[in-house]
Amino acid sequence: xxxxxSGLNPQQHExxxxxxxxxxxxxxxxxxxxxxxxxxxxxxxxxxxYLIQTGQASPHGLMAVTFTNKAAREMLTRISAMLPINxxxxxxxTFHGLCNRLLRAHHREAGLPALFQILDSQDQLALVxxxxxxxxxxxxxxxxxxxxxxxxxxxxxxxxxxxxEASDERSRRMVELYAAYDEQCNREGVVDFAELLLxxxxxxxxxxxxxxxxxxxxxxxxxxxxxxxxxxQYLWLKRLAGRETPLFVVGDDDQSIYAFRGASAENMRDFExxxxxxxxxxxxxxxxxxxxxxxxxxAVIRHNRHRLGKNLWTxxxxxxxxxxxxxxxxxxxxxxxxxxxxxxxxEGVPYADMAVLYRSNAQSRVxxxxxxxxxxxYRVYGGLRFFERQEVKxxxxxxxxxVNPDDDGALERVINFPARGIGARTLEQLRSEAAATGSSxxxxxxxxxxxxxxxxxxxxxxxxxxxxxxxDLRAAAAALSLPELVQHAIEASGLAAHYQAEREGEERxxxxxxxxxxxxxxxxxxxxxxxxxxxxHAALEAGEHQAASGAEALQxxxxxxxxxxxxxxxxxxxxxxxxFPHEQSLLDPGGVEEExxxxxxxxxxxxRRLYLSLAQTRMLHGQTRYxxxxxxxxxxxxxxxxxxxxxxxAPRTAPASALSQNxxxxxxxxxxxxxxWHVGQSVLHPKFGRGVIVHCEGRGPDARVQVRFSEAxxxxxxxxxxxxxxxx
DNA sequence: ATAGACATTCTTTTT
DNA sequence: GAATGTCTAT
Numbered sequence: 001x002x003x004x005x006s007g008l009n010p011q012q013h014e015x016x017x018x019x020x021x022x023x024x025x026x027x028x029x030x031x032x033x034x035x036x037x038x039x040x041x042x043x044x045x046x047x048x049x050y051l052i053q054t055g056q057a058s059p060h061g062l063m064a065v066t067f068t069n070k071a072a073r074e075m076l077t078r079i080s081a082m083l084p085i086n087x088x089x090x091x092x093x094t095f096h097g098l099c100n101r102l103l104r105a106h107h108r109e110a111g112l113p114a115l116f117q118i119l120d121s122q123d124q125l126a127l128v129x130x131x132x133x134x135x136x137x138x139x140x141x142x143x144x145x146x147x148x149x150x151x152x153x154x155x156x157x158x159x160x161x162x163x164x165e166a167s168d169e170r171s172r173r174m175v176e177l178y179a180a181y182d183e184q185c186n187r188e189g190v191v192d193f194a195e196l197l198l199x200x201x202x203x204x205x206x207x208x209x210x211x212x213x214x215x216x217x218x219x220x221x222x223x224x225x226x227x228x229x230x231x232x233q234y235l236w237l238k239r240l241a242g243r244e245t246p247l248f249v250v251g252d253d254d255q256s257i258y259a260f261r262g263a264s265a266e267n268m269r270d271f272e273x274x275x276x277x278x279x280x281x282x283x284x285x286x287x288x289x290x291x292x293x294x295x296x297x298x299a300v301i302r303h304n305r306h307r308l309g310k311n312l313w314t315x316x317x318x319x320x321x322x323x324x325x326x327x328x329x330x331x332x333x334x335x336x337x338x339x340x341x342x343x344x345x346x347e348g349v350p351y352a353d354m355a356v357l358y359r360s361n362a363q364s365r366v367x368x369x370x371x372x373x374x375x376x377x378y379r380v381y382g383g384l385r386f387f388e389r390q391e392v393k394x395x396x397x398x399x400x401x402x403v404n405p406d407d408d409g410a411l412e413r414v415i416n417f418p419a420r421g422i423g424a425r426t427l428e429q430l431r432s433e434a435a436a437t438g439s440s441x442x443x444x445x446x447x448x449x450x451x452x453x454x455x456x457x458x459x460x461x462x463x464x465x466x467x468x469x470x471x472d473l474r475a476a477a478a479a480l481s482l483p484e485l486v487q488h489a490i491e492a493s494g495l496a497a498h499y500q501a502e503r504e505g506e507e508r509x510x511x512x513x514x515x516x517x518x519x520x521x522x523x524x525x526x527x528x529x530x531x532x533x534x535x536x537h538a539a540l541e542a543g544e545h546q547a548a549s550g551a552e553a554l555q556x557x558x559x560x561x562x563x564x565x566x567x568x569x570x571x572x573x574x575x576x577x578x579x580f581p582h583e584q585s586l587l588d589p590g591g592v593e594e595e596x597x598x599x600x601x602x603x604x605x606x607x608r609r610l611y612l613s614l615a616q617t618r619m620l621h622g623q624t625r626y627x628x629x630x631x632x633x634x635x636x637x638x639x640x641x642x643x644x645x646x647x648x649x650a651p652r653t654a655p656a657s658a659l660s661q662n663x664x665x666x667x668x669x670x671x672x673x674x675x676x677w678h679v680g681q682s683v684l685h686p687k688f689g690r691g692v693i694v695h696c697e698g699r700g701p702d703a704r705v706q707v708r709f710s711e712a713x714x715x716x717x718x719x720x721x722x723x724x725x726x727x728x
Numbered sequence: 729a730t731a732g733a734c735a736t737t738c739t740t741t742t743t
Numbered sequence: 744g745a746a747t748g749t750c751t752a753t
Binding site for chain 2: 360362542
Binding site: 362365619620 | 744
C-alpha cells in the first residue's frame with residue numbers, strides 16, 4: 001500500500017484516497033481538475049488499485065470510462081502492472097465500447113437483433129444517402145452530411161425524432177427524415193455510434209430491473225477526460241450511477257477540444273449542481289515540461305474566458321527558450337523540420353521521442369515528402385485508418401452479410417464488387433421491389449435467385465452467383481475459425497483475384513492479408529472471438545493497425561490525436577491565421593477559444609524542446625495562400641522565444657516582436673495579389689484554355705464567374721477553386 | 729454492363 | 744488534391 005501511494009504529491013494523494021462517503025453519509029463524488037502533465041492517468045489508475053487493494057471495491061464492481069481506445073488500453077495496462085488481477089473482466093473502456101458490451105448482453109431488452117452491426121461514420125453517411133435516394137429527396141435540398149449531422153446532434157442530446165422540437169418547415173423535414181433513418185436502421189439491424197449510447201441509455205429507463213442490477217453492481221464509476229463528454233454520455237452516466245454511487249471524474253476544461261462534436265462544457269457545471277458536497281481537487285504541478293514551455297502555455301490559455309481556473313507550475317528550471325521559425329514556404333518549413341529533427345537525432349534524441357504536430361491532416365503531405373526524401377523514418381497517425389480502407393471495408397461487408405444478410409448497406413457495397421454483372425438496372429429493380437414489399441434487398445435477391453434457379457438453364461451468375469456466395473459464407477461462418485473464415489471470404493468473394501489482377505492492387509492485397517492477421521490476433525486476445533464481436537471491434541476501433549509501426553520513427557499527427565501524449569521535442573507547425581486557428585472556427589462563437597485550447601494542448605506535449613513554425617506561403621487545396629502569423633504566437637511573451645534564422649543570408653525570419661505588427665483583428669486570410677476579376681477580362685484556365693469573363697457574382701469564398709471559353713464553351717467557375725490566371 | 733474520362737465538391741478535429 | 748458522382752464510349 002505504502003508503495004502504491006509513495007511519490008504522490010498532496011493533491012494526488014488526496015484524490016487517490018478520497019473516502020467514498022461524506023461525513024453525512026452521502027456518496028462522495030469528486031471532480032479532479034488535472035492540468036496537462038499533472039499525473040492524471042496515474043491518479044486514476046492508482047485510485048482504482050487503491051480501492052481494490054483496500055477492499056473498498058472489487059474489480060468486478062467498478063467501471064472506468066474513457067474517451068479513446070488508446071486511453072482505455074493504457075489504463076488497463078497500468079492497472080495490471082499494479083495489481084495481480086486479470087483486468088479483462090473489468091469494465092474499463094470507451095463509452096461506445098461499454099455500451100456495445102451492454103447491448104450485446106441485453107439485445108433483446110434493447111430491442112436489437114442478437115447480431116446487430118455497428119455503422120461507422122462512413123457507413124452512416126452511405127445509409128443516409130441511400131435513404132434520401134429511396135425517398136426521392138433531392139440531395140441539393142437536404143445535403144446528406146447535414147442530415148447526418150442533424151441526426152447525430154439530436155441523438156447526442158438524448159433526443160429521438162419525436163422529441164426534437166421543430167419550429168420551422170426545414171427542421172420539421174429533418175425530423176421526419178431522422179425518423180425514417182431510424183426505421184431504416186432498425187430494418188437493417190444496424191446501429192450508429194450515437195445510437196449505441198442512446199440505446200443503452202434508454203435500456204435503463206425501459207427496464208428498471210436491469211437498471212437496478214447494474215446500479216448495484218457498479219459501486220464505483222470513474223470517468224476520464226470528463227470535459228470531452230457530451231450531453232448523452234453524461235445522462236447515461238447519471239442513470240447508471242443512481243443516488244448512491246460516487247462519481248469520480250477527471251478532466252481539464254482547458255483541454256476541451258471536442259466541443260465541435262457535442263462535448264459540452266455544461267457537463268462540468270451540471271456535475272457541480274448534481275453532486276452537492278462534491279470535492280474539487282486541482283492538480284497543478286506539472287511533471288512533464290520545462291518552465292518556459294509551461295509559461296508559454298499558461299500565457300496563451302489565459303486569454304480564454306470562463307475557465308475554471310488553474311495554473312501549471314513546475315519545480316523544474318526554465319529550460320531552453322522556445323524556438324520560432326518563420327519560413328517563406330511550407331516546403332521550407334518542412335525542410336526546417338527535417339534539418340532540426342536530424343540534428344536532434346545526431347545528438348542522441350530518438351526519433352520516436354519527437355513529434356511534428358499540425359492542425360489538419362492535409363498538412364502532413366508536405367512534411368512527409370520532405371522526410372521521405374531525407375530518409376528520416378516517420379510514422380503518420382490518423383489519416384486513413386486500417387479498417388477504413390476500401391478493400392478492408394469490402395471484405396468486412398462480406399463478413400457482415402454472413403452475420404446478417406439484411407444489412408442493405410453491406411449488400412449494396414459488394415453485390416457488384418468485384419463486378420459480377422449486376423448493374424444499376426438490376427439493382428434498381430431490387431431496390432424498388434424491396435421498398436414495395438418492405439423487405440431487405442437480400443430477401444428480394446434470394447427470391448429472385450430461387451425463381452430463376454428452377455429454370456433449367458439456370459447458370460450461376462449475376463444474382464444467383466451472389467446469393468450462392470453469401471449462403472456459402474453463412475455456412476462457412478459456422479464451420480471455420482475466425483481467421484479461416486476471413487481468408488475464405490476474401491478468396492470466395494473474388495476480392496483476392498480482383499486485386500491480383502489490378503496493377504496497383506499489391507498494397508491492397510497486403511492489407512487483406514493483414515486483415516486475416518488481425519482476425520487471428522483478435523481471436524487469441526479477445527474473450528469473445530466470434531465474427532460479430534470481431535466486426536464490432538473493427539467498427540469501434542478503426543485501428544492504428546497502420547503499416548508497420550516502425551519503433552524508431554518520428555511521429556506525425558494532428559494536435560487532436562496528440563492529446564495525452566508527450567515527447568522530448570515537439571514541432572508545432574503551420575502557426576498561421578486561418579490554419580491555426582482554423583478559419584472555420586472563426587465563424588462560431590466559442591470557436592477561437594476552442595482553437596486556443598487546442599494550442600494549449602499542442603504546447604504542453606513537449607518536455608524539453610518546443611519549436612513553433614509557420615510559413616508565409618502555403619500550398620493548400622491546389623491554391624497558394626499567403627498567411628499571416630497566428631494570433632496565438634503573439635500571446636506568448638517574446639522573452640520566452642528565440643527566433644531562428646533561416647539557412648542562407650536572407651533575413652527571412654521576423655523577430656518575435658515583429659509578429660505583433662501585422663496581425664490585426666481581421667480574419668487575416670486573403671489570397672495574395674488576387675486580381676480584380678471583371679467582366680470582359682481574358683483569362684486562362686489549365687483545362688479549358690483561354691476564355692473571357694462574361695459575368696461576375698458573389699464575394700469572398702462564394703465568388704463565381706461565368707467564363708466563355710474559346711474551346712470549352714460557357715462555364716460557371718468558383719474562384720476559390722478554379723485555377724484561373726488573368727491574361728493581359 | 730463496365731471502365732474510364734470527366735466534372736464537381738469539399739476540404740478540422742474522431743468514437 | 745482527393746474522393747465521389749456523372750457521363751461517354753466501348
